[in-house]
Amino acid sequence: MKRAESELFIPHRSLGVVVGDVAPSIRSTFVGKRSTLSVLCPIDNFIIQYNGKKLRAIGMSDPLNDRVSAVASSSSSVFAAAGTQISVLPFCREITETLDLGVPIAQIMLVGTQLIAIDSNSGIHVIETTSENLQKSLHLEGNSESFEISAICHPSTYLNKIVLGSASGKLRILNIRTGKVIHEFQREFGAKITHLEQTTALDVLAVGLENGEVFLFNVKMDKILGAFRHDTKVTNIAFRDDGESTMVTADANGTIAIWDLEKQELLGKITGIHSNEINCLHFIPGEPIMFSSSLDNSIRLWIFDSADGMPRELIRLEGHSKPCASAKFVSQNEILTAGKDGSIRKYDVTSLTMRQKLGSVGPGKDMKSTVPSNTTTTAVVQNVAEIAFGWQREAAWNNVFCRQVNDTKITTWQTRNNTHGAFHLEHDRFKKKVDFIDASATALAVSSCGNFVFIGYSTGHIDQFNAQSGRHVHSYTSAPPKSSKKNSKNRKSKSSSFINSNGSLQNDAPAADSPITALSVDQLNKELMAVDKDGHIVFWSLATKKPVARMFKSGVQLGISAQCPVNSLVGVVSITETGKEGVVLVDTICHTVARAFETVGPKVNALTFSSDGKWLLVADNQSYIRVFDIVTSQLIDVLLFSKPCVSLSYNETGQYLATVHEGERAIYTWANKEMFAMDCVVRALPPNYVPEWDADDIGMIMIDSDDEDGDDTRSQLGKALREFKKVTIDENLISFSGLPSSRWANLPDLAMIKERNKPTEGVRKVKQAPFFLAAAATLDGFEFEMDEMEGKDQDQESHIAKRELLELESAFSKVLRSANTKQDLLAAFDILRAMNLSGIDFQIRSLNPKTLPIFFRMLLEVLKTKKNFELVQSYAVTALKTHRSIVWSTKNGDDVASPEDEELTEVLEEFYKYEKENWNELEDLFVENMAVVQWIKNALL
Structure with missing residues (x-):
């Protein structure tokens, strides 16, 4: 995409x-x-x-x-x-x-x-x-x-020749070396040739046609050896080559047919496995294992090991066969998705192999008893419109609830066991009254405790169900019935209070006069916020079941909503009389509108909050996702896609954003650059800002340009921020490098860490020696036999190698020796900074008495710039710890110190003096700040 x-x-x-x-x-x-x-x-x-x-x-x-x-x-x-x-x-x-x-x-x-x-x-x-x-x-x-080429095949033993099949039903043999047509068959198969496959016999090809026929055709003799038939277009053909005369064909409906070529009869069909066209069939050479793939987004492995010649499924790898409709994070890395094929699936964002199918939307376990046993029915595929999730009771009972399109039933699921729930949630009114035959569930919410589920309907009703048992608890009505305490104590169940003795419903007034569009429960489980289409927002007390506050704005319709996970804000889509849509943030504590965003696009498809509650993400029907900063009410980013986004979900830690797009079976995840990148831009954009595709290069994914003459606002902001971070605010301030602590914190103790992490057991000796080497058996295995002269030569060579190793000079040491100016020393520091931890440790250990003073001179020059402060301290401590024998050496008697020793002493004294001056200044500021903080803590206000 x-x-x-x-x-x-x-x-x-x-x-x-x-x-x-x-x-x-x-x-x-x-x-x-x-x-x-x-x-x-x-x-x-x-x-x-x-x-x-x-x-x-x-x-x-x-x-x-x-x-x-x-x-x-x-x-x-x-x-x-x-x-x-x-x-x-x-x-x-x-x-x-x-x-x-x-x-x-x-x-x-x-x-x-x-x-x-x-x-x-x-x-x-x-x-x-x-x-x-x-x-x-x-x-x-x-x-x-x-001659429109529709199929191609290379017959076995036909050197430099291919067979071409056409849409008119003709075959042609072509020499690919000379480019000449060797032969064109006059026979017409009467339909478009969709597939050509080499059989296990020479000169014989299998020809699959669009009308469903399959012919075994002898190319050499121009003769049809056998004919088979499917109900629809043949898409693929495969043959077993393990000694069995079996042909497998596939059609556009996803049906696999197995044929016995010796008897030329059908062994059986496999239907209902692939729900779409099968585009690949392949037998593993010499084995009864077949591979199949289909356009229904599935791959399967089959094995032919049964007595009747039919295969059984070994491995299945599949996803949503139809476009995905909704997605929701249920943990830090796990995301739950619902597709238009009616399946509920769970994926792991960090792994491509972790996937699980929870099931398909259909009749629950409590509905199976109503279906006669002698009938074969298939579950009705329904499109899931909304997923509600509660993690508090995940280990106890059903914690996922799905609302289907044009249906009053709510299906239940459990993410702990990855299974379908044992019941559906549906009120009896939709079974008893004919007036509610066209009703549907339009809103869904789960309480913060995970014990209750709230459902809003297109009829204006709001029902509360128990998540554990699935029983009806309460129906919120605008005119609650008056009943005595004595009658309320004698009730057998909550749901029976709405049914008379004659079976009719009573006291079932709706909570609103228009369809319920959104429901949400606050984090303290005190109030239920219900939004209807006519612009009413009613806050219900969960304790008394009565309204506690109402909000209304005339001339405005209210749509879908999203609840913030960390505060009391709820985003609600508002639609004016002219059709313009916006998003208002409702404070559920104060019962007021806290923010209003008007430039959100023509029609809002989905909205969500970031995990920290700072951002509001709104997806419209024009393929834009706008990101608003809630505190400042400013637009800070706009994402542009080739297809509109229909569902959004943020994970609980704020690392990933999941999006589902119209017509796409894939779920796309995006990493939050603010948590991973150092140059992430967070700045206000014009309210009407929208990115555009590059007209010169439609195929490119990146549209932002770094050209100076470009008019891309986002690119200019990114360059400005990166340049701003390179500028020091005040020359007297000390700045860090910004590198992670793993690049410098453990450098002084790296040798001790490597010593601690050494394997406890040594490398085991090989039990058998190569046949061309003489070996003597020992208790531990064997040892090679060698004479004394060879041993002496090896010892001498090892000493020479050690001496040459000590005399080696690394590339970094050469850079230090050639450094004559301050810029050269700073450039050498940049080279050292770019290395990994082990590389820096090696370069410091490779320093000799001649390059050690230059190394400390380099650190001194960097320290004077007051940048990379933590790196300088780490490198200095490592060098002093590694070369302490050189630093602490003293000359006795008449020995005269070498120039290198004098230079090192001079550099270290200057380094110590500069550090002491800066530290005294910082220490005074620390003491002063600590005194002020302590006074504030002890002050009586």
């Missing part, structure tokens, strides 16, 4: 899509004598690699410049067609080569070392892959009107 650059959020990961619309490629790689099977699935503009044994994601390619339209692979390379280019990815990671054909590519196939590419105009491109660069060896211009 295309998106624009943002200063507050950066793409993190897309979840939920396991396979795209392009057929995967099965790749076998050999490491020695072992072969490894992997599945390459193109998704959008990248390729995900799965392990063929367990279908676990093991890698992801770099993004390509366009959407991947086809993929082919060999044991050494992966070839991907994206737009008009063909890219080479040897390890399915980095793109090493790219060849632009100038025409969009529809299909590619690898024949030996030659890559066959079919473009959108039915043109044929033959590309050699053995050279260092991709080279086009043949190009045949196509004519889609006379």
Whole structure:
């Protein structure tokens, strides 16, 4: 999905899509004598690699410049067609080569070392892959009107020849080396050829047609050997090669048919597994294991081990088969999603392999008894409109509640066991009265304690249910019935108070005269806020079940809402008479409007608060997500996508933002740059600011430019802030480097840490020696036999190596020796600062008596700039601790100190003097501030 650059959020990961619309490629790689099977699935503009044994994601390619339209692979390379280019990815990671054909590519196939590419105009491109660069060896211009290529196949033992299938039902044999058509069959199959596959027999191909027919066709004899039929278009064909004469075919409805070729009869069909077109069938060579993938976003492994020849499912990897409708974080890293296919799934933001299906929306366990046992029915797929979650009672009972579109029932789920709930939540009025046949649940909320669920309906009713038992507790009405205490004590249940002896409902007045659009419960579980469509906001006391406050504004309709997780604010969408929408923040404690945001787009699709309650995020129907700062009521960021966002969710720690977009099965997660980046821009933008796509380069994801002449406001703000952070506010202030503590805090004790982390057991000796080495058996294993001369030579060589090691000079030491000016010393410090912890420790230990004074001179010059204060202290302590024998050496008698010793002493004295002066100044400020703070603490106010 295309998106624009943002200063507050950066793409993190897309979840939920396991396979795209392009057929995967099965790749076998050999490491020695072992072969490894992997599945390459193109998704959008990248390729995900799965392990063929367990279908676990093991890698992801770099993004390509366009959407991947086809993929082919060999044991050494992966070839991907994206737009008009063909890219080479040897390890399915980095793109090493790219060849632009100038025409969009529809299909590619690898024949030996030659890559066959079919473009959108039915043109044929033959590309050699053995050279260092991709080279086009043949190009045949196509004519889609006379012969539109719809399928391609390379028959076994047919050297440099391919078979082409057309949309008119004709076949053609082409020589890819000379570019000549060898033979064109006069036979017409009567429908579009959708798939060609080589059978286990030579000269025989399987031809799949759009009308559902499958023919076994002998290319050499021009003869049909057998015919089979499906109900709809045939999309893929595969053959077992482990000794069994079995053919497997797939159609556009997701049906898999298994055929016995010897008897030419149908063994059986598999229906209801794949709900969409199957685009890939593949048998692992020599094994009864089949791989299948479908456009319903699922991959499956099958094994043929039953007596009837039918397969059984081994492994399933799937996501939402239809676009996702809603998403909500249920923990720091886990996110719960609901799709239009009726399934509820849970994903882990930090892992591609952690996924779980909780179930599908359908009849609950309490509804199964009403269905006769002799009937076979399927659950009605319903679209989930809203997810309400409560974590307080996750370990006890159902804690997730889903509201469906055009339905009064609320389904229940449990995230602890990842299962469907045992009951539905539905009031009896919708079963008893015919007037409520078109009613639906329009709002949903869970109490802060997790014990109660509140449901609002299109009829204006508000019901309260017990989350543990699913029983009705109370219905909020505008005119509550008057009943005596004696009658209330004799009631058998809360819900029975609304039913007469004759079965009719009584005292069931609605809480509002218009549909309820939003419900929310405060964090103290004291009040329920109900919002209706006509502009009324009513606050109900949960203790007395009576209204405590009302808010109303004429001429305004109220829509969806979102509750802040850390304060008493609730965001509500307001719609004026002219159709203009805005968002108002209602304070549930003071019962007033605290903020109002008007420039939120034509229509609000979703809104949410950040985890700390500082930001309000509003998604509109024009593919924008606006981020507002609540304290200042300013617009601080605008996110632009290629598709509108329909659901938003922030995780509890504020690290990730999850978005669901219209028509997309994937859930996109974005990292909060304010928590990870140092140059995150948080500044006010004009209220009408919106980013735009770059008209010159539509395919690029990033639209922000760093050109000085650019008019991009966001880019200018980012550059200004980065330049501002480089400026020192006052030269007398000491500043830190900004590096994490792991880059300098443990440097003085790094040697002790490495000594402590050494393995307790040494390296074990090999029990068997190579056959060409003489060895003597010992108690521990063996020892090599060597004479004394060899031992002496090795000892001498080790001493020479140690001496040469001591005389080695690192690159950093050379930079220090060549430093003559202050700028050279500061440049040397920048080199040392860029190294990791072990590298810095090595460079400091490599200092000799000649370079040690220069090293302290470098630290002194940096200290004078009053920057990188913590790095200077850490480096100085490490150098003094490591070279203390040189620093503390004294000359006795008539010995004269060397120039290096005199220089080192002079530098250390100056270093000590400068540090003492600065510390005395800081110490006076510390003492003064501590005295003022202590006086304030002890003062009687």
